[in-house]
Amino acid sequence: MTSMPGQPVTAVVQRIEIQKLRQADNLILGFSIGGGIDQDPGQNPFSKDKTDKGIYVTRITPEGPAHEAGLRMGDKILQVNGWDMTMMTHDQARKRLTKKNEDVVRLLVTRKSLEEAVKQSMGSGPRQEHCGTPSNHKLMH
Amino acid sequence: MQSPTVMEAGDEVLHSLPVMEMGDVFQVLEVCETVEEIREVIVTTIEEDSNTNSPPVTSSGAGTKPSQDDNWGETTTAVTGTSEHSLSQEDIVRITKDLEDSVGLDCRRYFTLTLAVILGLLVFLTPLAFLVLPHLLWPEKLQSCGTACEGLFISVAFKLLILLLAVWALFFRQPRAGLPRVFVFRALLTVLVLLFVVSYWLFYGVRILDSQDENYQGIVQYAVSLVDALLFIHYLAIVLLELRQLQPCFSVCVTRSTDGEMRHYNLGQLSIQRAALAILEHYYCDFPVHNPALLSASKSRAAKHLAGLKVYNVDGEFPAGPAEGPGNNAAAGLAHSQSRAMIAAAARRRDTSHNELYYEEAEHERRVRKRKARLVVAVEEAFTHIKRMQEEEQKKAPGDVMDPREAAQAIFPSMARALQKYLRTTKQQHCHSMESIQQHLAFCITNNMTPKAFLESYLTPGPTLQYSRDHWLARQWTLSSEASVTSGLKDGTVFLLKCVDFSLVVTTKKIPYIQMSEEYIDPKSHKFVLRLQSETSV
Numbered sequence: 001m002t003s004m005p006g007q008p009v010t011a012v013v014q015r016i017e018i019q020k021l022r023q024a025d026n027l028i029l030g031f032s033i034g035g036g037i038d039q040d041p042g043q044n045p046f047s048k049d050k051t052d053k054g055i056y057v058t059r060i061t062p063e064g065p066a067h068e069a070g071l072r073m074g075d076k077i078l079q080v081n082g083w084d085m086t087m088m089t090h091d092q093a094r095k096r097l098t099k100k101n102e103d104v105v106r107l108l109v110t111r112k113s114l115e116e117a118v119k120q121s122m123g124s125g126p127r128q129e130h131c132g133t134p135s136n137h138k139l140m141h
Numbered sequence: 142m143q144s145p146t147v148m149e150a151g152d153e154v155l156h157s158l159p160v161m162e163m164g165d166v167f168q169v170l171e172v173c174e175t176v177e178e179i180r181e182v183i184v185t186t187i188e189e190d191s192n193t194n195s196p197p198v199t200s201s202g203a204g205t206k207p208s209q210d211d212n213w214g215e216t217t218t219a220v221t222g223t224s225e226h227s228l229s230q231e232d233i234v235r236i237t238k239d240l241e242d243s244v245g246l247d248c249r250r251y252f253t254l255t256l257a258v259i260l261g262l263l264v265f266l267t268p269l270a271f272l273v274l275p276h277l278l279w280p281e282k283l284q285s286c287g288t289a290c291e292g293l294f295i296s297v298a299f300k301l302l303i304l305l306l307a308v309w310a311l312f313f314r315q316p317r318a319g320l321p322r323v324f325v326f327r328a329l330l331t332v333l334v335l336l337f338v339v340s341y342w343l344f345y346g347v348r349i350l351d352s353q354d355e356n357y358q359g360i361v362q363y364a365v366s367l368v369d370a371l372l373f374i375h376y377l378a379i380v381l382l383e384l385r386q387l388q389p390c391f392s393v394c395v396t397r398s399t400d401g402e403m404r405h406y407n408l409g410q411l412s413i414q415r416a417a418l419a420i421l422e423h424y425y426c427d428f429p430v431h432n433p434a435l436l437s438a439s440k441s442r443a444a445k446h447l448a449g450l451k452v453y454n455v456d457g458e459f460p461a462g463p464a465e466g467p468g469n470n471a472a473a474g475l476a477h478s479q480s481r482a483m484i485a486a487a488a489r490r491r492d493t494s495h496n497e498l499y500y501e502e503a504e505h506e507r508r509v510r511k512r513k514a515r516l517v518v519a520v521e522e523a524f525t526h527i528k529r530m531q532e533e534e535q536k537k538a539p540g541d542v543m544d545p546r547e548a549a550q551a552i553f554p555s556m557a558r559a560l561q562k563y564l565r566t567t568k569q570q571h572c573h574s575m576e577s578i579q580q581h582l583a584f585c586i587t588n589n590m591t592p593k594a595f596l597e598s599y600l601t602p603g604p605t606l607q608y609s610r611d612h613w614l615a616r617q618w619t620l621s622s623e624a625s626v627t628s629g630l631k632d633g634t635v636f637l638l639k640c641v642d643f644s645l646v647v648t649t650k651k652i653p654y655i656q657m658s659e660e661y662i663d664p665k666s667h668k669f670v671l672r673l674q675s676e677t678s679v
Contacts, residue, residue: 028678032677036675039675040674090675090677
């Protein structure tokens with residue numbers, strides 16, 4: 001995952017689809033986000049590069065919709081329903097995730113363990129690259 | 142001793158040897174005996190000499206019987222400083238030095254004093270002479286003095302008064318010291334003033350006295366210009382002598398050679414002798430007093446190191462007798478190899494003197510602290526025995542009233558022993574005499590000082606000036622330097638100030654040239670933002 005401004009970001013991503021849960025008057029997803037281009041990147045405990053101003057998952061409600069969908073703490077959210085999240089302010093990101101007319105959010109997230117898994121599978125042989133890669137792990141450009 | 146009569150031819154040579162040896166042995170024995178007798182004689186003469194100086198010790202035994210020499214070791218005498226007619230080496234040096242400077246310096250001081258007085262008189266009387274001489278020499282030709290001219294008289298009078306006060310303030314002060322060389326700036330100024338006055342006199346003599354000028358106002362203005370110029374020369378003197386060295390330019394590091402006490406001072410642009418004078422004045426005020434008793438420990442350790450190894454020449458290579466080229470080299474080479482062997486052996490030897498030093502120092506520290514505790518308690522207790530008498534009580538009981546000196550003498554015995562023991566442990570006992578301690582005690586009592594205040598001057602060694610005059614050790618210092626002593630201080634100048642017991646090593650470092658640039662900060666440019674770190678749950 002490079003973080004050169006203006007350069008395309010290369011990452012191994014996972015698609016996660018979360019169904020929003022209705023709780024009283026709100027639709028909740030069950031996780032908390034941190035980060036954003038208006039925030040201080042040095043205080044992010046999950047980012048590898050301390051200048052990374054992306055949106056990260058900081059907490060997951062256990063047994064919530066996000067946890068069941070496969071989201072984990074420390075994931076970096078790259079897209080929400082097709083909208084790019086890498087250059088967003090914190091408030092803009094919150095708004096994208098909490099649209100009242102959407103029931104489902106489809107996220108593209110990345111985490112360190114994904115890259116390592118791809119490396120391991122690539123290292124064990126070139127053939128497995130074509131058929132061994134799981135369908136929801138894609139190399140994204 | 143008779144040789145055996147039955148001898149074979151071949152054995153003659155062999156058997157003759159033992160005879161010769163035994164005969165030789167007998168002769169050797171005789172030689173020894175005579176030597177012993179000679180030794181005895183020498184011993185007795187030494188004893189006779191020493192008997193005049195010191196009281197006779199138990200040494201009469203060896204003098205009576207020449208054949209007994211087991212007392213020889215006990216009867217050797219050494220020159221001690223205990224008799225009233227003996228002088229130690231230090232005293233001799235000090236006396237000769239005192240003689241030298243009491244004669245030499247006074248001569249020079251009187252010479253400079255007379256020169257200064259003559260110059261001063263010349264300077265002050267010259268304007269007055271300029272004004273008075275026309276009236277004496279050609280009074281009838283002289284124009285009368287008008288208003289402007291008389292106004293100038295007042296100006297001359299006041300300027301002369303100011304000049305007199307200024308010269309008194311700058312030059313008529315107690316000399317602080319006698320320096321080895323002439324003070325260059327003062328000499329230059331003296332020459333300048335002399336030249337100046339002489340040139341004015343020349344002009345006056347040629348143009349005014351010879352031609353007998355009638356314009357008296359011109360003459361008065363001439364005298365006023367002289368006094369003005371003298372005031373400007375005085376201004377020059379202030380700048381050269383006083384102002385120039387005020388700005389610090391050099392940082393000097395002064396180290397005492399015996400115990401390494403170091404101080405740093407800032408000096409301006411001075412000549413080496415003036416810098417040395419300033420440093421010595423600081424020395425008397427800042428450096429703790431020199432205590433030779435504290436150096437004996439390291440000297441004894443050094444002596445032990447030297448005495449540890451001795452070199453014996455087993456192979457018998459004696460150097461050639463006369464000191465010729467090759468012979469000398471052999472001797473030098475031998476000494477060199479001997480010293481190298483000593484150094485190598487000393488390095489290999491397992492020296493435990495560091496261990497001794499450590500434990501000795503720890504023990505000494507404990508002892509000092511114990512004695513100090515006893516001393517503090519004794520002094521505090523002693524101070525509780527007296528109290529200041531109030532005014533009302535003074536009328537009541539005039540019996541037992543004491544003045545401070547008597548009060549000090551009354552309480553001194555209770556603390557004397559503890560104080561003496563403490564001073565002995567810290568090796569300061571020669572710095573304080575009984576009289577000085579009692580005086581100090583009376584002083585503290587008079588000024589309502591606490592026991593702790595009284596003790597402070599004994600717990601830490603103070604600067605040299607605080608002690609009595611005979612501890613100032615030397616007022617005669619020798620300045621030794623490689624550069625001329627009237628040259629200015631430069632970066633890296635090193636010179637020594639030697640006195641009888643120690644020397645001060647002075648090194649100079651120049652304060653660097655500082656290049657400063659400016660940076661303007663707009664007061665409105667101070668802006669701050671919060672470091673945000675929000676976490677929102679969705």
